[in-house]
Amino acid sequence: MLHLPAGIYQQILSHCLSGLPEEACGLLGGQFATAEVFRCYPTRNVAASARVYTVDPLEHLKADRDAQACGMEIIGVFHSHTHTEAYPSETDVNQAPDPLWHYVLVSLRHPSPVLRSYRIIGGNIAEESVVLKGH
Numbered sequence: 001m002l003h004l005p006a007g008i009y010q011q012i013l014s015h016c017l018s019g020l021p022e023e024a025c026g027l028l029g030g031q032f033a034t035a036e037v038f039r040c041y042p043t044r045n046v047a048a049s050a051r052v053y054t055v056d057p058l059e060h061l062k063a064d065r066d067a068q069a070c071g072m073e074i075i076g077v078f079h080s081h082t083h084t085e086a087y088p089s090e091t092d093v094n095q096a097p098d099p100l101w102h103y104v105l106v107s108l109r110h111p112s113p114v115l116r117s118y119r120i121i122g123g124n125i126a127e128e129s130v131v132l133k134g135h
Contacts, residue, residue, distance in 0.1 A: 015042040016080035025079040029067035076102030096120035
């Protein structure tokens with residue numbers, strides 16, 4: 001279960017919409033122990049593609065340092081799917097870097113964005129519920 005403040009939820013959706021027609025991406029800072037997100041780090045998609053994403057390595061480093069300075073960790077990544085549902089693609093599964101991370105996907109296929117979160121461990125995909133806080 002991922003705990004997501006309403007303000008960060010809106011920040012994720014806004015970043016994903018502003019990235020169109022390409023996929024947008026970013027990192028999530030928080031605590032693994034409680035699965036709480038405290039900070040969103042929108043990043044540039046250096047792949048510059050509507051089908052795949054790559055978080056800018058320098059922005060990843062900056063987010064990691066900021067999270068550590070604030071007593072947090074990077075606990076996940078988010079990205080948009082511009083033409084498909086909010087479900088991890090084969091590419092997403094193959095590129096999943098950390099089994100502890102939360103993988104948040106935002107589908108922009110329909111008029112209203114759809115946000116879902118997953119755990120990807122050893123190639124296995126398990127959806128987890130997202131609890132919006134302060135909503």
